[in-house]
Amino acid sequence: MELLRNAVRPYAWGSRTAIPQLQGRPVPAPHPEAELWMGAHPGDPSHVLGPDGAELSLLELVDADPVGQLGEDCARRWGNRLPFLLKILAAEEPLSMQAHPSAAQAAEGHAREEKLGIPRDAANRNYPDPTAKPELVCALTEFHALAGFRDPNRTVKLLKAIETPGLGKYTGLLEAQPDPAGLRALFTTWITLPQSALDELLPEVLDACVRHVQDHGEFATECRTILELGETHPRDAGVLAALLLNRLTLRAGEAIYLPAGNLHLYLHGTAVEILANSDNILRCGLTPKHVDVPELLRVVDFACGEMPVQHGECAGQRMAVYHTDAPEFELSRMEWPAGDDAEIEVDSAGPQILLCTEGDLLVLASDGEQVELRRGQSVWLPAADPAVRVRPWGGERSQLFRATAGACEL
The missing domain is CATH 2.60.120.10 (Jelly Rolls)
Structure with missing residues (x-):
């Protein structure tokens, strides 16, 4: 067993306090610190610390002795790769809205982009590797997220609560078909709207959300989230898409599992995150990064309902396990x-x-x-x-x- 020295990822949405405080360093940090990576990811592997102070990349250690480090079964199953990446995630501001592919979708997409000759580090690359990317996030502090499509009947009620002249026809679209197919139709319509139409609809929706919050309406929490996203991304279709997702507040120790196709967005808080060792992301919006709408629609799962929150299954007096199918x-x-x-x-x-x-x-x-x-x-x-x-x-x-x-x- 060896202590690890782990890399900090300084993304702009990160916190200047959460990770430094966890590690006992001075706060605030000079720059936002968004993620602490623990694992053998090629982009930023951990380093094992020897007793003499020498360091060795965990990626190099696994490459040199995959069976000894991973075990025979795990090495064979995952091609001599450590299959998971552990993180501390510290979100001061919302991340991008995104979904991840299944194993079959990732393998097919990776092969297709390899055949097209798209460089793996290209901005328009969707599948830099051929593996799935399920993930589970467990709150360390109060943690806010959007995840999974809300029950359509509940979403219709929300849309009617913030009704505007421009929003009415879209509410009717979902009300006429309150099921996954109706969600797909509305979601597709919104994220493919011409910018001119978005520029008319979004201000209406944001004004309606302000009124709903001022009136202490039933969906005030959801509306505050839409206003926050609209302030930072005032012309982005992802703000409309956020109206369709479950709004969650996790307490410390509570977790959500995000399987393939789950559309989600982390809003604020500190959490432990575990995920498959993959970089495959299909973004929906709320980011300047590449958004491939046709590929996103191939990946997103429009199953709907409440997002299950795990508390951890008791596995002894002092232990809880978060079970998934990953x-x-x-x-x-x-x-x-x-x-x-x-x-x-x-x-x-x-x-x-x-x-x-x-x-x-x-x-x-x-x-x-x-x-x-x-x-x-x-x-x-x-x-x-x-x-x-x-x-x-x-x-x-x-x-x-x-x-x-x-x-x-x-």
Whole structure:
């Protein structure tokens, strides 16, 4: 087991305080810090820290010994790649609205773009790799998001609550067909509107949202979100698309799983995110980056209803597991109240990353080796290592997240 040095991604929507505070660095940071990456992603791999201070890229370590680092089954299933990426996500401002492809869609899209000769780092590249990108996000603070299409009947009620002369015909379109096909029709209509039509409709909608908030209407939270998005992206069709999505507020420890095709947008807050080790993104809007509408429509899943929120299934007195159908990853959370120093055994279940998000922890190996894991630090456990034990030290409330590969059977 080795401590990791992890890369910080300084995207403009990031926070200047969340990640520095987690790591015990001065705040505010000079620049926004949006994501802390833990894994073997080629774009910014973690580095393992040896006892002599030497560093080695985790990507190089896995490449040199895939079976020892990943385990035989996982190495075979994922082509000698670590299949997951663990992150701390710190959103001060909304991200882009986006969806991710299924494994079959990613493989087909990647092959198609390779055949066309589109460079993998080109701005108009949708599929830089041939793999799916499911993800799960678990709140560390109150975390706000849009995710999945709301029940159409509920959306019709929202649209009628902010009715405007220009919006009425679109409300009628969904009211006449309140199902996934109706959502597809309305969504497609809105994101393909000519800019001149958007420039007429969006101000109407935003003014109506202001009135609804002032009147303390039923959909005030949704309308505030639309106003926030409209302020930063005043001519973007993604603002209209946001009217169709579930508006979620997650409390610490609550999580949502975003499978292939789920249209989503993270708004604000700090969270642990685990995802497949892929860069495949189809953007809908609210970004200056490339938006490929035909390809987006091939990927988006218009299934509708409330977005399931997970609290973690109890797997022992101090452990909760977030279950998904993603074979690339599994996330679990361990917590100890202040004064509790009980040990938890972490079995050897393939490659693992342990991330401390509260307190200080000791990671103990059977041969007597131990690693002090402080708040904001993480440790790499190769598949070849035996089980370890984890316990708090210092007497404070402690929290640990454990990232593992999912089921690796072929």
